[in-house]
Amino acid sequence: MTLTVNGKAMQVPAGTTLHQLMIMMSVSAAGRGSAAAVDGVVAPRSRWESLELRAGQHVEILTATQGG
Template identity: 35%
Template sequence: MNTTTTIAVTINGEGRQLDAGATVLDLVAAATGREIGPDGRPADGGRLGVAVALNSEVVPRVRWAATPLAAGDAVELVTAMQGG
């Protein structure tokens, strides 16, 4: 993995620089501050309660580890908030 260069992506509407080769799983782990296993579940056995859409397509958690991000990707990272 080449970690010396970065790519520009958009996360929840904000521009961010990520290491080239970063996967969706890396992104979710960084955003939530939790260690996540290759199955997309928290290593501590709890529940994460988040989901990811990459360029308007849902990426199931089992595919996070195998989904690399590319320059220009738009990521939506969502969770449950108060609502009626």
């Protein structure tokens, strides 16, 4: 199925959860320093493993980085 992830189309298997998508995107499984929104609604980290994504959804993934 096709999702829009950070503004770009991405193919993922049907039934992919937000947690699985985060791993595909190389975001720490623990999610520390990361946030995600699905169709403009912030998804609590506690729901990542159970939140099954649907075709056509828009996902934004933000990851904090250190710098100076």
